[in-house]
Amino acid sequence: xxxxxxxxxxxxxxxxxxxxxxxxxxxxxxxxxxxxxxxxxxxxxxxxxxxxxxxxxxxxxxxxxxxxxxxxxxxxxxxxxxxxxxxxxxxxxxxxxxxxxxxxxxxxxxxxxxxxxxxxxxxxxxxxxxxxxxxxxxxxxxxxxxxxxxxxxxxxxxxxxxxxxxxxxxxxxxxxxxxxxxxxxxxxxxxxxxxxxxxxxxxxxxxxxxxxxxxxxxxxxxxxxxxxxxxxxxxxxxxxxxxxxxxxxxxxxxxxxxxxxxxxxxxxxxxxxxxxxxxxxxxxxxxxxxxxxxxxxxxxxxxxxxxxxxxxxxxxxxxxxxxxxxxxxxxxxxxxxxxxxxxxxxxxxxxxxxxxxxxxxxxxxxxxxxxxxxxxxxxxxxxxxxxxxxxxxxxxxxxxxxxxxxxxxxxxxxxxxxxxxxxxxxxxxx
RNA sequence: GGGGUCGUGGUGUAGCGGUUAACAUGCUAGCCUGUCACGCUGGAGACCGCGGGUUCGAUUCCCGUCGACCCCGCCA
Numbered sequence: 001x002x003x004x005x006x007x008x009x010x011x012x013x014x015x016x017x018x019x020x021x022x023x024x025x026x027x028x029x030x031x032x033x034x035x036x037x038x039x040x041x042x043x044x045x046x047x048x049x050x051x052x053x054x055x056x057x058x059x060x061x062x063x064x065x066x067x068x069x070x071x072x073x074x075x076x077x078x079x080x081x082x083x084x085x086x087x088x089x090x091x092x093x094x095x096x097x098x099x100x101x102x103x104x105x106x107x108x109x110x111x112x113x114x115x116x117x118x119x120x121x122x123x124x125x126x127x128x129x130x131x132x133x134x135x136x137x138x139x140x141x142x143x144x145x146x147x148x149x150x151x152x153x154x155x156x157x158x159x160x161x162x163x164x165x166x167x168x169x170x171x172x173x174x175x176x177x178x179x180x181x182x183x184x185x186x187x188x189x190x191x192x193x194x195x196x197x198x199x200x201x202x203x204x205x206x207x208x209x210x211x212x213x214x215x216x217x218x219x220x221x222x223x224x225x226x227x228x229x230x231x232x233x234x235x236x237x238x239x240x241x242x243x244x245x246x247x248x249x250x251x252x253x254x255x256x257x258x259x260x261x262x263x264x265x266x267x268x269x270x271x272x273x274x275x276x277x278x279x280x281x282x283x284x285x286x287x288x289x290x291x292x293x294x295x296x297x298x299x300x301x302x303x304x305x306x307x308x309x310x311x312x313x314x315x316x317x318x319x320x321x322x323x324x325x326x327x328x329x330x331x332x333x334x335x336x337x338x339x340x341x342x343x344x345x346x347x348x349x350x351x352x353x354x355x356x357x358x359x360x361x362x363x364x365x366x367x368x369x370x371x372x373x374x375x376x377x378x379x380x381x382x383x384x385x386x387x388x389x390x391x392x393x394x395x396x397x398x399x400x401x402x403x404x405x406x407x408x409x410x411x412x413x414x415x416x417x418x419x420x421x422x423x424x425x426x427x428x429x430x
Numbered sequence: 431g432g433g434g435u436c437g438u439g440g441u442g443u444a445g446c447g448g449u450u451a452a453c454a455u456g457c458u459a460g461c462c463u464g465u466c467a468c469g470c471u472g473g474a475g476a477c478c479g480c481g482g483g484u485u486c487g488a489u490u491c492c493c494g495u496c497g498a499c500c501c502c503g504c505c506a
Contacts, residue, residue: 025466027464027465027466027468028462029462029463029464029465029468029469030461030462030463031462031463032463032464032465033465034464034465034466034468036466045465045466047464047465049463059456072464074464074465074466075464075465075466076465076466077466094440095440095456095457096440096441096456097440097441098440098441098442098455098456099440099441099442099455099456101467102455102467103467105441106441106442106443106455107441107442108441108442108498108499109498109499110497110498110499111441111442166504166505182506203506205504205505205506207504207505208431209503209504209505210431210499210500210501210502211500211501211502211503211504211505212499212500212501213505213506214504214505214506215506218506219506220506221506296504296505298502298503298504299501299502299503300502346506352506353505353506354506355506356505356506399506400506401505401506402506403506404506405506413500414499414500415506426497426498
């Protein structure tokens with residue numbers, strides 16, 4: 001007796017098989033019945049000659065079904081399981097709060113999130129996370145292939161990386177600590193050890209956002225690389241990753257992509273880039289939108305620039321570079337050739353900022369001066385500054401917002417749909 | 431933090447100053463031998479978010495409150 005899944009069923013025609021999963025739907029036809037069993041990745045149609053086998057069988061019960069795999073042209077998948085016995089491993093005690101076996105889960109986001117463990121059973125809901133998992137796995141494998149070491153830094157920290165009040169304070173052994181808003185300092189410090197590092201981990205922002213693109217805990221894909229010539233090296237690394245990712249998703253997640261109707265961009269070796277000043281010129285000339293010199297891009301501008309990029313520059317991605325010192329954190333490397341600017345960039349995708357990165361300051365004296373220029377005390381950053389006195393190479397890095405990238409890739413309306421159990425201003429459970 | 435829209439059976443919606451509060455789906459009883467959004471005939475299920483006000487009468491109008499979603503500020 002072999003074990004089959006929705007994926008492997010068609011390869012076992014003529015064999016006796018076991019199928020395990022959940023009761024997705026029952027269609028009783030009179031003298032026989034169809035039982036649709038959903039497993040980890042698909043739905044299998046099984047046929048029961050004796051409809052009494054499904055009596056008392058509730059939707060979502062966990063079952064083990066035994067039978068013979070039969071090639072069947074009348075079945076949409078070409079193969080089905082002719083059942084001889086059904087074992088209920090764990091019965092559903094009550095109906096699910098919404099219809100999990102409809103093509104689309106027509107439920108408000110709030111109810112979807114309130115019953116997250118059940119809404120995720122819907123094929124379209126869970127497809128998001130298979131793709132997101134693949135995305136993260138690709139990030140890891142791509143960077144390992146480029147000589148990066150995966151690190152795991154503490155999420156309990158003594159102070160923030162960028163000052164500010166957007167930190168979650170926590171009680172720590174009688175003193176005050178915070179949840180990390182970024183692994184920034186640690187990944188930079190590890191440049192002096194490994195040269196190239198990356199981290200996949202949650203970060204925490206205590207900002208009281210109330211938008212469709214912010215959550216207070218998100219998965220940050222961070223990388224930091226040493227011995228670079230400029231921020232362009234970091235951008236090239238991201239381009240390489242994204243090109244690899246797009247190709248790989250098409251290979252490994254074709255079913256999920258089709259199910260969601262997602263448009264995955266074609267892999268591109270090179271992505272367009274414009275400076276912030278050029279971006280503002282585009283907004284002015286093409287869209288009649290005026291932004292002052294010190295303004296950062298607002299959400300509408302990000303959408304317009306992405307429209308511009310898709311229509312005129314041949315990509316749904318767009319790097320925006322050369323942000324002014326005033327809007328970047330103290331560790332951002334000033335651009336000597338363009339006074340007042342930093343060697344930094346954002347990556348926009350389908351109207352949203354999905355990455356921030358840049359070259360960092362690696363000279364101790366410059367870093368101390370930068371800290372002081374922000375009214376901060378270098379003494380408070382002693383642990384961070386130490387390696388900078390001991391041969392810190394030129395380096396840079398970036399951070400990708402996983403849920404943002406996923407939600408844009410899949411055209412999700414709200415970032416929460418790309419978070420398994422999202423944490424926002426109001427939601428702490430489930 | 432500011433602005434907007436919205437709270438009606440489990441879910442998703444309709445509706446109206448006086449209704450047996452409607453429809454779909456789900457649940458349930460029964461019928462049906464190839465469905466794949468199966469179909470058909472019945473049944474149960476809603477004090478219309480909560481509090482107050484206007485009114486002979488409020489689910490409907492007004493105020494407050496709580497909650498949700500969207501936009502903005504800021505960010506990934």
